[in-house]
Amino acid sequence: MKKITLDYSQSLHLIDQKELDFLQEKVSQCHELLHSKTGEGHQCLGWLDWPEQYDQEEFLKIQEAAEKIRKQSEVFIVVGIGGSYLGARAAIEMLNMLACTCKHEEQTGAPAIYFAGHNMSSIYLKNLYNNIEGKDVSINVISKSGTTTETAIVFRLLKEYMEKRYGRKEAGKRIFVTTNKCKGALKTLAGRQGYETFGIPENIGGRYSALTAVGLLPMAVAGIDIEQVMAGGQAACRDLSDDSLERNPAYQYATIRNLLYVKGKTIEVLAYYEPNLFYFGEWYKQLFGESEGKDGKGIFPASLNFTTDLHAMGQYIQEGRKDIFETTLNIEESEDKIIIKRAEDDSDGLNYLQGKTLDYINKKAMEGVMRAHCDGGVPNLMLCIPRISPYYVGSLIYFFEKACAMSGYLLGVNPFNQPGVEAYKRNMFHILGKPGYESL
Numbered sequence: 509m510k511k512i513t514l515d516y517s518q519s520l521h522l523i524d525q526k527e528l529d530f531l532q533e534k535v536s537q538c539h540e541l542l543h544s545k546t547g548e549g550h551q552c553l554g555w556l557d558w559p560e561q562y563d564q565e566e567f568l569k570i571q572e573a574a575e576k577i578r579k580q581s582e583v584f585i586v587v588g589i590g591g592s593y594l595g596a597r598a599a600i601e602m603l604n605m606l607a608c609t610c611k612h613e614e615q616t617g618a619p620a621i622y623f624a625g626h627n628m629s630s631i632y633l634k635n636l637y638n639n640i641e642g643k644d645v646s647i648n649v650i651s652k653s654g655t656t657t658e659t660a661i662v663f664r665l666l667k668e669y670m671e672k673r674y675g676r677k678e679a680g681k682r683i684f685v686t687t688n689k690c691k692g693a694l695k696t697l698a699g700r701q702g703y704e705t706f707g708i709p710e711n712i713g714g715r716y717s718a719l720t721a722v723g724l725l726p727m728a729v730a731g732i733d734i735e736q737v738m739a740g741g742q743a744a745c746r747d748l749s750d751d752s753l754e755r756n757p758a759y760q761y762a763t764i765r766n767l768l769y770v771k772g773k774t775i776e777v778l779a780y781y782e783p784n785l786f787y788f789g790e791w792y793k794q795l796f797g798e799s800e801g802k803d804g805k806g807i808f809p810a811s812l813n814f815t816t817d818l819h820a821m822g823q824y825i826q827e828g829r830k831d832i833f834e835t836t837l838n839i840e841e842s843e844d845k846i847i848i849k850r851a852e853d854d855s856d857g858l859n860y861l862q863g864k865t866l867d868y869i870n871k872k873a874m875e876g877v878m879r880a881h882c883d884g885g886v887p888n889l890m891l892c893i894p895r896i897s898p899y900y901v902g903s904l905i906y907f908f909e910k911a912c913a914m915s916g917y918l919l920g921v922n923p924f925n926q927p928g929v930e931a932y933k934r935n936m937f938h939i940l941g942k943p944g945y946e947s948l
């Protein structure tokens with residue numbers, strides 16, 4: 509299988525190969541901290557060897573539950589937020605497995621998939637109720653802590669809906685819980701109600717959990733071959749276990765983004781030319797935002813959907829503030845065979861493209877954009893992904909997890925905690941009158 513690689517030739521005007529060589533020693537030290545599990549946040553390194561050591565028994569249970577859900581449901585609702593939501597959504601959308609975007613219900617027998625619990629919008633929930641009316645429903649609620657407000661509130665409402673519709677016993681067969689392996693409010697509730705439960709290992713934090721039951725159960729329900737996802741994750745896990753900057757593209761990426769950061773490039777735009785990657789961009793933002801944005805430091809992670817967003821943000825990137833660098837996701841192979849034909853009437857002036865595929869044109873646009881942005885002072889990194897498939901979804905997820913961990917260590921932060929997220933929650937609880945928060 510071809511590997512994911514990094515092309516940083518369009519950044520070499522800003523960073524010197526010597527600077528990279530100089531950082532090899534630091535990279536090796538951080539690698540040692542990661543792999544010996546002695547660095548900051550080492551309690552949360554369960555994801556590091558996970559693709560090689562995941563629980564096979566639970567994996568089978570996931571496949572069986574997915575089959576059951578597919579048989580008994582026309583609609584499957586995934587309830588979760590942040591790391592308990594974005595990995596699954598990124599994979600499902602990347603592989604175009606959402607029933608609403610393709611007619612795969614007839615093709616694969618998968619239910620339509622909806623997401624909830626990632627907002628507290630009554631308009632959103634009302635629409636969801638309308639969409640699922642009269643259809644058979646199963647739910648997977650995902651929360652490691654079991655106490656995240658958005659997820660907990662929406663799950664309480666959906667549980668009530670399910671019990672009203674199916675009765676408590678049948679609802680219990682349609683509710684699947686993914687939560688902390690040993691403890692927590694959701695674990696206790698699941699035990700009491702007899703819901704089938706999947707465990708999130710204590711030592712894997714939310715944003716690093718996409719390759720556990722958190723991501724795998726929704727992916728399997730959608731019809732994604734999760735054995736392939738794990739095979740891709742496993743290959744990446746092996747390939748990226750080398751501390752050599754020359755051989756480890758995840759470490760190259762982590763090091764170059766840190767070099768660019770100290771040179772004033774404090775915003776990273778993850779750019780992609782396939783709209784299906786939108787939620788991968790959202791997942792990446794959470795991964796890097798929560799991992800690196802602390803102690804007054806961190807690259808601000810943004811994502812843009814090109815060429816669409818070039819007609820909105822292209823101007824800013826080309827001529828605005830020079831604090832941006834771009835990381836382009838290049839999907840090398842496409843199944844697309846859409847060919848531009850010669851038209852009798854060439855008033856649109858497009859006959860010069862005759863015989864070219866749409867994907868070829870998209871790729872040429874990408875080349876043109878990268879060159880233009882580079883000329884405009886926006887260095888470009890290009891991550892080359894051989895194709896979109898379950899295997900490469902697994903590889904890509906692991907690639908970014910490993911890169912993020914190294915990047916956080918190089919930056920000098922703990923990439924595995926998120927103390928800052930609590931501030932808004934404390935205020936919200938105080939304002940809502942939650943017991944225990946009166947004195948804030």
Ligand SMILES: O=P(O)(O)OC[C@H]1O[C@](O)(CO)[C@@H](O)[C@@H]1O
Nearest residue numbers: 590591592651652653656714929
């Ligand atoms: O799985 P949980 O505990 O509901 O958390 C969901 C998300 O919320 C956060 O804890 C932030 O509040 C993320 O780190 C996490 O991925």
